[in-house]
């Protein structure tokens with residue numbers, strides 16, 4: 322059965338329609354229908370979060386797996402995810418929970434925080450695996466409680482979220498890894514059905530308020546141009562050259578099966594280019 326938590330960030334429109342402004346898609350949703358993320362449904366002119374309290378994946382992970390290399394390194398963090406996503410990347414590496422309907426277990430914010438507190442050598446909760454911003458109401462309530470209990474909160478996010486929603490969540494978040502999937506607007510619109518400018522705006526909004534690291538999954542021929550890597554690194558550096566960048570290896574997945582895995586040499590060249598502007602550039606997925 323669908324959860325029925327009244328959503329934040331919507332207003333009513335004519336004919337029982339609703340307008341959701343949680344993320345830059347700004348969906349206008351007809352009665353009975355879902356938003357583009359599949360996580361919010363219009364029921365009789367009200368918007369509900371249908372993934373509230375639904376967990377599809379939970380594990381105690383090393384913080385480096387998020388990846389966060391410069392935040393409380395060597396620690397473990399309870400990592401949780403739900404279902405749905407507001408982007409449609411054809412290469413999605415987590416598509417079974419982002420774009421399918423996986424088995425879910427129910428949990429309350431209170432029970433999750435208690436579990437996080439009881440686990441030995443756990444520093445907090447990471448909202449990860451699928452896109453946490455479209456799990457907003459659950460993440461917001463849980464992060465608030467967790468913070469009160471002295472736990473750290475980590476978001477692993479695509480950064481495609483409205484300014485108001487992110488501003489309100491930010492006081493409870495200690496660290497984020499934000500995907501910048503390419504420094505190329507056409508890549509975002511054609512392959513991810515999103516917009517680079519909105520993701521850049523999120524990075525620019527948050528980097529001064531919590532620890533931030535950035536990840537780019539490098540896909541041969543699509544986003545591996547050294548010019549783009551250079552431009553992205555200069556932009557990150559203009560915020561702070563100390564923001565770590567993770568250059569991650571792509572593997573064929575979901576709807577993108579025709580492009581082979583990224584050659585190691587490509588990743589090394591991208592790293593060399595990024596290091597001209599940034600202090601910390603790491604390679605990921607290379608083992």
Ligand code: SF4
Pocket residue numbers: 341342343344345346347348355356357358359360361407455
């Ligand atoms: S959060 Fe979901 S329903 Fe709301 S605007 Fe974004 S995609 Fe649409």
